[in-house]
Amino acid sequence: MAIKLYSYWRSTAAYRVRLALNLKGLEFETISVSLAPGKSEHRQDDYRSRNPQMLVPFLEDGEFGVGQSQAILEYLEETYPEPALLPSSAEQRAAVRSFSSSICCDIHPLNNLRVLLYLQGELDVTDEQRDTWYAHWIYEGFRAAEITATACDGPFVFGESASFADACLIPQMYNARRFKVPLDDFPRLVAIEKHCNARPEFQDALPENQPDCV
Amino acid sequence: MAIKLYSYWRSTAAYRVRLALNLKGLEFETISVSLAPGKSEHRQDDYRSRNPQMLVPFLEDGEFGVGQSQAILEYLEETYPEPALLPSSAEQRAAVRSFSSSICCDIHPLNNLRVLLYLQGELDVTDEQRDTWYAHWIYEGFRAAEITATACDGPFVFGESASFADACLIPQMYNARRFKVPLDDFPRLVAIEKHCNARPEFQDALPENQPDCV
Known part of the structure; x- marks a missing residue:
């Protein structure tokens, strides 16, 4: 298959790329790179020689390879413009x-x-401190995202069709739920999430539907 | 003036946008938004109503406004394509x-x-722990950046002309020096920095050359 996605089922950034690929109707092969502590396949030599950033996702399209989810989304948009995600x-x-x-x-x-x-x-923070840290940055970001999304009509963040914004928002919502961050203050984001997750492109991209989900 | 940049002299992200504006030869007015603890002008109502993300930079081009440095760089590239930074x-x-x-x-x-x-x-880390944290993430990122930049020839990160990559790298180098992170392991990045900082577009964008530098 021409497109390969080096991915980890729980990676929020890889999830964005899966969504973009699905929304564009592009077939791809998932190659698992486990980030799980103890495995850390992203830090091993063969992956490192492919992607010196040692992060997932990494996309290969034929001979060409690129990392960083936002760069990958832009690449897909330029190379496979329809349907447009911008x-x-x-x-x-x-x-x-x-x-x-x-x-x-x-x-x-x-x-x-x-x-x-x-x-x-390294910093010996407690589980509670870690979870507070986690929720703090979600709140800071979602507060602004809710305002922006509320200023737009339509089932997606920016109206009637899915865009990069939905491909970035939905994985972050998933992530917030995983860490049990309350989302009551973000009704517009929750409504967008509900709309998106009813669609097959979004269902297929869910972490639990990935081949390397354990 | 048509273009206004809401900025703070020490903001690394605002520095990227100054570089892009200078490299494109675009005139702009700097409007200072102090992030200094005690001032926190970015969290005050009038700025918040302009940019709910409450971060700098924020660019206004006539009636249109947008935040986030990478989005601003892409906007400038699409709206003012010459000279190209991609x-x-x-x-x-x-x-x-x-x-x-x-x-x-x-x-x-x-x-x-x-x-x-x-x-x-919130986490009561010591100054030493903070500085170790700081250096750790610089090292992780610069290690990969050095490999990528070394694979390219030319005075800039990607060859003979400046790109988004230089507009992002140079502020981060400045930032690393400010926190006294050793850069001996990154000779290619240091050489690019030296080349860039000899040029007026880069000199004019330096934090200490901004009107709100204190």
């Missing part, structure tokens, strides 16, 4: 990218596995 | 964006002011 005007595109970046830059990097392991392993 | 092929564009995202998503969000304040204020 609007047509520069202003609307910027709004979608800003929403997406607020999740990819200002929520998720603070809460991903390597950071939680550092907090507990 | 290459022409989808593959090369993806490589530049991946490099940029590795800094914007996997280094800087862990080390910005709000996170350092949380570590000290």
